[in-house]
Amino acid sequence: MLFHDVVIVGGGLTGLMAACEAPPGLDVALFSKIYPTRSHSGAAQGGFNAALGEDDSVEAHIFDTVKGGDYLGDQDAVEVLCSEGPEVIRSLDRMGVPWSRRPDGRPAQRSLGGAGFPRACYAADISGHVVLHTLYERALAAGVRLYPEWHLVEILIEEGALAGLLLYHLATGRLEVVRCRVALLAAGGYGRIFQKTTNGHSNTGDGTAVAYRAGAVLADMEFVQFHPTTLTGSNILISEAARGEGGYLRNAAGERFMDRYAPQKMELAPRDVVSRSIFQEIKEGRGLDGGSVNLDLTHLGREKILRQLPQITELAHRYAAVDPVREPIPIEPAQHYSMGGIRVNLDCETTIPGLLAAGETANVSVHGANRLGGNSLLETVVFGRRAGRHLGKAAAGRPLPPPPRASLADALGRWQANFSAGPRHPDDSAAAIRDALNRTMTDKVGVFRTGEELGEAMAELAALRTRYDALRLSPGERPFNTELIEHLELGCLLELGEITAGAAFRRTESRGAHYRLDHPHRDDARWLHHTLARRGADGRAVYEAGPVSITRFPPQERGY
Amino acid sequence: MRLTLNISRFDPQTDANPAPQAYPVDWERHETVLDLLIRARQQDPSLAFRRSCRSGICGSCAVQIGDRSRLACQTLVREVAADGDILSIGPLRGFRQLRDLVADMDPFFAALNRVVPWVITLPDHAGLVSPEDAARIESPATCILCGVCDAELPPAGSATPAALVKNLRLAVDPRDALGAQRLKLAGLTAAGMRTFRELLPSLCPKGIKLPVVGE
């Protein structure tokens, strides 16, 4: 049994920022299933939005974000995001972030999709990496207690409130109870429910799924962002920065087809619009072999490509055998970002007393139905900071709960049920179930959806769940039991896949990233609300509507 | 095409010593060593290794492949083996083997502390950094803390190789109060530094080119 006043789960940008911003003297421990510097935040390429430029304004950033999110974002939260942005960027600068610079020494900014201005602060095309490493350095400086390679298994609840956490320590193979006054989940997204995704292997949504099982409310799980430009096959991201720097999308005939779909913003229309346009081109027979289109950078010239997009050049070269200086890059859309997550308020509090959440794992609803490029990295640091600052107050307001008893006994029962001394399920495996889940999600819960296919997906996922429940692992507390970790992750993926499909089935309109071929229009009269999902007594999701905060910008038609 | 991965297996709860185990796997021209490890794990779920980003940016998958340490996800199979070959894979050289391909990274991360691994921001710094200064930070700031240099190179002065890279990245940062004085923290001769700077780019998965500081 371990105890700390505050426990943060997740060592990406959100978790590290919260740890750095927690009041000095507070006993903060940060647990992460991989070393913090391995977090997927480090893969982010494009940049962090903030209205710093003379010709830009916080107001414009708010408007772009609300419109980009197809009016589903909570405008009070968007206002916090955009107005705290500039200050947070400046404070990252003081912490030592090596931004790319303008000639006068200020951080350079570039255009990303859906923005009216060059608004994203960046470091070449490794923006997430440099900030992740800087925050890791600051966490060392602040003396944060780090527990790397500890895997959150369950959140223990007694009398409806947080009583502790159950974590598996990879190095010893042991399960430990961690007691705390308050916990912050910053465990990232769950792109790995899809077969085609830009997300790394560890993005399995454990925080979201575990909180849901503990009784937290999830929101807007049907809204999944598909990024237009990922390397065909491996789905490694080619950042929007490539288009922000001036790259073109071309079909097999070499046409810049975006003029048919978004004549004003062209390649820099929001991602939902661009992804659908690409699929439309492919569907109408203007794609390359194997269902791709081309991302063409060749006209930018060698020097600009190598200076501004070095990582992308390397990725295209290594993983697609293409030299972007001389030839176009074949790309296809793939899952990229989870707008849905644990419903939280502006202080990052979930519906469970003592439990906070922030970052991609959460839904404070700044992105609404579609996130703009550069806004998620901003969310991690703005809401990571808010969560961190709120932790002191939250911890002071809550005594250490007594050691968990009934909840712990239940959790240990569920833990034991994963194992069996007898033979394993002979002709089934976690890998096979995961593969089937991934395929169902990409084929039937993807960019274009229909009620019929979503219904099929729900039935398929339910059947996969039954198969999963029959799987058994060999017993024993073994160090680095990665088979066990993948088993636990699969359970989370299945849970979140089911809710994503269920929420998408329910929403009979098209809004932002959620596009229903059988309901192709936005329907504000019936659907201008959040989809809230709660775990019912029978273990199935119960959905209801939640209000959207609309403060300044009444919904309008969204044209680009 | 097909080849055999000869993977070092070790479970501290049952094994006295590590022993290689052969995994025959199919492969295609565009695949990486990580793709093959994932395939081997499908045959045998008990095989343990680390991975996350699969695109050379998280630093998880550093292992010894053939005769030297590399990132599994960044190494194309065709760069290190041919059809029918036997390819041996082990944990990072010189690191304690915790299990199979999993090396103990705690000492590696702890060694960073030797060099005060953060910018000690000058209180009066205005927050402006010239593009020229930013350019000097750029290459060492791409370090992903993968451990390959520590596995392949001897300690450089009193700092481990990766800690030295961090130290130099900080030493050229105009916001840092220690600046060039950081070199003293590394306790390295000018000749030692030169050798290190020459050796690093070819081994480091990020090809890091170190800035020249105070020589």
Ligand SMILES: Cc1cc2nc3c(=O)[nH]c(=O)nc-3n(C[C@H](O)[C@H](O)[C@H](O)COP(=O)(O)OP(=O)(O)OC[C@H]3O[C@@H](n4cnc5c(N)ncnc54)[C@H](O)[C@@H]3O)c2cc1C
């Ligand atoms: C390839 C790529 C590029 C992107 N580029 C951009 C961009 O340019 N601009 C932008 O705004 N956004 C971008 N995004 C989105 C953005 O990077 C992410 O939304 C953001 O980094 C998420 O940060 P996070 O801190 O919430 O989670 P993560 O960085 O994913 O961190 C999650 C943490 O939780 C831990 N964790 C997870 N499960 C458990 C568990 N069970 N137990 C313990 N710990 C656990 C992990 O170890 C990890 O430390 C990009 C995303 C991808 C995939």
Ligand code: SF4
């Ligand atoms: S310097 Fe290169 S080899 Fe060494 S840890 Fe950093 S990225 Fe890895």
Ligand code: FES
């Ligand atoms: S898996 Fe991230 S560097 Fe290889």
